[in-house]
Amino acid sequence: MEVKIYKDYNELSAAAAAMIIDCIKSKPEALLCFATGDTPRLAYQKAAESAIGDKIDTSGCFFIGLDEWMGIPPTNTGSCHWFLHEYLFKPMDIDPTQIHLFDALAANGEEECRKMNKLIAVNGIDLMVVGVGMNGHIGFNEPGTNINSLAHVAALDEITRTVGRKYFEDEVTIGKGITVGLKQVMETGKLLMMANGKKKAPVIKKTLEQAIGPDFPATFIRQHKNGFLLIDEEAASELKTA
Numbered sequence: 001m002e003v004k005i006y007k008d009y010n011e012l013s014a015a016a017a018a019m020i021i022d023c024i025k026s027k028p029e030a031l032l033c034f035a036t037g038d039t040p041r042l043a044y045q046k047a048a049e050s051a052i053g054d055k056i057d058t059s060g061c062f063f064i065g066l067d068e069w070m071g072i073p074p075t076n077t078g079s080c081h082w083f084l085h086e087y088l089f090k091p092m093d094i095d096p097t098q099i100h101l102f103d104a105l106a107a108n109g110e111e112e113c114r115k116m117n118k119l120i121a122v123n124g125i126d127l128m129v130v131g132v133g134m135n136g137h138i139g140f141n142e143p144g145t146n147i148n149s150l151a152h153v154a155a156l157d158e159i160t161r162t163v164g165r166k167y168f169e170d171e172v173t174i175g176k177g178i179t180v181g182l183k184q185v186m187e188t189g190k191l192l193m194m195a196n197g198k199k200k201a202p203v204i205k206k207t208l209e210q211a212i213g214p215d216f217p218a219t220f221i222r223q224h225k226n227g228f229l230l231i232d233e234e235a236a237s238e239l240k241t242a
């Protein structure tokens with residue numbers, strides 16, 4: 001794993017966007033997996049601008065969503081589904097046939113996981129972009145998740161449920177999430193983990209300085225052969241070596 005520190009959120013986002021575009025250029029049929037949230041929003045906007053502006057051919061790529069809030073409809077502006085369409089797929093002009101997202105309204109969550117597992121097993125994820133939660137989660141791989149986990153429905157912990165309210169305009173009940181598993185995160189061709197801002201400084205300190213293990217899933221990135229932790233100076237501000 002490599003740690004890259006950028007001056008601010010704008011430079012961090014530009015770097016992540018460039019890595020997304022490089023992946024598509026070097027492998028036009030790439031499988032890309034994206035998180036949502038405040039952190040990667042600008043990177044996706046920049047990647048979409050670059051893809052359209054530079055006429056990058058994205059027609060052979062396939063896109064999957066990292067996770068979703070169970071029970072939240074895709075029309076809800078707090079859903080991962082809505083986010084990815086709004087900031088990435090619509091601006092990049094991606095055809096719906098090139099996208100697979102978890103169906104958060106599916107009666108059978110296990111079946112949703114099976115579909116995602118199959119897709120990942122057949123193609124292999126070339127590039128995954130993730131954020132990191134205040135409790136160290138990756139996607140909805142919450143503290144305590146087994147490193148060998150595949151896609152699964154997860155009971156969300158207290159911190160995720162509390163912090164998660166920021167995405168929703170109205171009061172919603174968020175109890176469970178559905179997510180690509182840690183094994184699949186660790187097997188990606190390239191893993192970009194992004195974090196910015198002062199509030200992520202203690203999270204990044206733990207990610208890099210705490211013992212690697214399921215108590216703080218983000219620590220596993222240190223074992224990824226092609227992992228990149230992209231952070232801004234604020235997020236790096238509590239590191240021993242920063």
Ligand code: F6R
Nearest residue numbers: 035036037038039131132133139
């Ligand atoms: C969302 C996701 C989450 C977020 C994390 C950080 O799809 O996978 O794990 O990446 O909670 O969220 P932000 O970026 O809002 O701080």
